[in-house]
């Protein structure tokens with residue numbers, strides 16, 4: 001059995017107990033900027049319902065997250081004039097998971113540009129600028 005800890009950072013973001021740079025929200029999903037981006041415009045999509053990861057998530061929530069990731073990927077391609085998008089998702093510590101609320105990474109990619117190393121905080125004003133670009137593109141779609 002996989003247990004869900006409702007004190008995880010994304011649960012706190014969903015409850016409004018921790019700030020996040022929101023990009024998109026609907027009934028079932030929430031999307032926001034990753035504070036340690038692996039690339040320009042890196043954002044995260046999470047279900048609003050509690051789920052530790054892929055292994056215990058409700059399939060309907062997985063589908064909703066996939067649909068939101070698709071929206072963000074399309075918006076990112078246009079907003080940043082990206083050449084591609086990398087979508088990543090990690091499960092359990094051995095699988096590379098660090099935050100234990102199911103999430104999908106959406107990372108815009110550019111020809112010849114490698115992903116940034118993990119664990120480096122981005123500046124708030126830079127993240128806010130990218131978030132605004134994504135919001136504007138989503139609103140135009």
Ligand code: 5GP
Nearest residue numbers: 009020033034035036037090096097098099
């Ligand atoms: P994963 O669990 O998929 O390996 O990684 C968790 C991701 O969440 C990392 O990319 C990390 O940068 C991001 N992250 C960790 N803490 C926070 C936070 O407090 N706010 C935001 N927006 N992202 C976070």
